[in-house]
Amino acid sequence: MTCQPKPVPLRVKFLHPVWEEFPLEPATQGSAGIDLRAAMDVPAVDIPPGGRHAFGTGLAIEIAEPGLAGFVYSRSGLGAKHGLTVAQGVGVIDPDYRGEIVVWLLNTSETHKTVARGERIAQLLVMPYRQAAIQAADELGDTSRGAGGFGHTGSV
Template sequence: MDTVAVKLTGPEDMMPHYGTEDSAGADLRACVDSPVTLAPGERKLIPTGLRMAIPSGYEGQVRPRSGLAVKKGLTVLNTPGTIDADYRGDVMVILINLGREDVVIERGERIAQLIIAPVTRADFQFTDNLEDTARGSGGFGSTGVK
């Protein structure tokens, strides 16, 4: 799979773009008419100006950009956000400001990255018993931190 059909609902410069030849994620841009301010702790849905047809058997993963996270405390709230292959609506990004200062999002600013990845669908089967493992039901740090 090399092609994802993209319909622009905003300007042409909103097309996803890989920053380098070996970038795993294509940049998604903010398609806003005027600057959007996120106060500390605030979250907003930011449009990208895109709709797409992801091929069956794949998904789009919307992930944060590391530079925005480290410099501004801005991240994707439901990371990774999933774009299903049968979704044809507007691609939006849920951003949250985890920093201590207001963050202003400008039109065309790179706000997230999109990864196209294969999907494995499981056949879920009911059972009364599960095979034991050494870990058992331990979770949430039960294996330690070092």
């Protein structure tokens, strides 16, 4: 038996009738995220290889606990099996944003992909964040890595 953390209050405004057809809930009891769906008025959208498309989710949210934000991640199966990933890597839903959550999908495959109305396209996780307190500095502390960048440590 796993110990689940206490759920976070998440106020949701439903903006599209697709949510009358599908529940907004985790897929399983142990799911970390909540599936977001393509809320559109057409039956399907085609995304060509290398193409991107913005999908409204028909949802706006309010996270009722300070220090938390929404993060939109790719659905692992959609990305691994079909090549459809969240275009910017991870989408950040700032805690003060009240507009519709929009997910940009990128087709990384070599074939056209179709996304159907109501299809699960991404997942929303509510996670802690810490805001940075910017401090200008003339120098930064030394480390063993220093300014070594891409590939600096080798591949094996």
